[in-house]
Amino acid sequence: MSPTRILILGALLDGPMNGYGVRRRLEIMGADQWANVAFGSIYHGLSKMADEGLLDVVEAGKGGKVVYAVNDTGRMEFYRLLMGSxxxxxxxxxxxxxxxxxxxxxxxxxxVAALHERRRQLAMNVEATAQAVGAKQRYGAPGHVNENLRLMGAMLQAQLDWVEQAIPRVESDELP
Incomplete structure (x- = not known):
């Protein structure tokens, strides 16, 4: 099950878009932070899903800009993948x-040095994620997108908690 596939189909449920429009929609939702989506794969995914009959090409403009729309088959595939997720x-x-x-x-x-650096990086990411909650709505993201950020923050916090417990264990020769 490809998260990128679900994201592309889901973005196109908002209406026809070209690859750049899909990318912008996913960036607004913060997918670059929590979905590990490679934005270059969007263009390949659009073309492939059009070949598979999940998308219709509604406009092929100058400079290679192609506008895609999700069709009924694509909507069914989106729903199937979404429910499976x-x-x-x-x-x-x-x-x-x-x-x-x-x-x-x-x-x-x-x-010990690596764990201290990881702790620093995790603490920065936990803080940045907390600050991002609510900010995406200024750019048009739906409010429930905040839940992805909250989940990501909780996972980062769990790692930070583990690192903080591991440091004294390494220092006291309990680990490795």
Missing amino acids: WSTVQPIIDPFQVALTFMDRLRKEEI
Whole structure:
């Protein structure tokens, strides 16, 4: 199940758009922060979904600008993917877990320094996410988009809590 596919189809439910319009709509919703969407993949996704019969090309203008509209088949696919996303639980892929796997390959001082830096980065991100709640509405995002930011903030806070507990464990030679 591709989150980018759902995001593109969902954005087009607001009306026909070209690739740049879809990108702007997703940026307004903050998808660049919580969905790990590669904006370059939007153009490929639009073309592919048009080839699959999920989108109609409503305008092919100068300079390669193509305007797409979601059709009934695309709406059904959006609904199917959306409903599947509500109940699908997948692991969150985080490079930090790879680093944890090999923490025994580092010296204690390196681990402590890395954890302190991670704590600093996480604290900044928790604060920035908290400040972003409510701000997206000034640019036209629906209010419920704040829930994505709240969820992301809670996940960042959980990591920050873990790091703060791990630092003294490494310092006391409990870890690794």
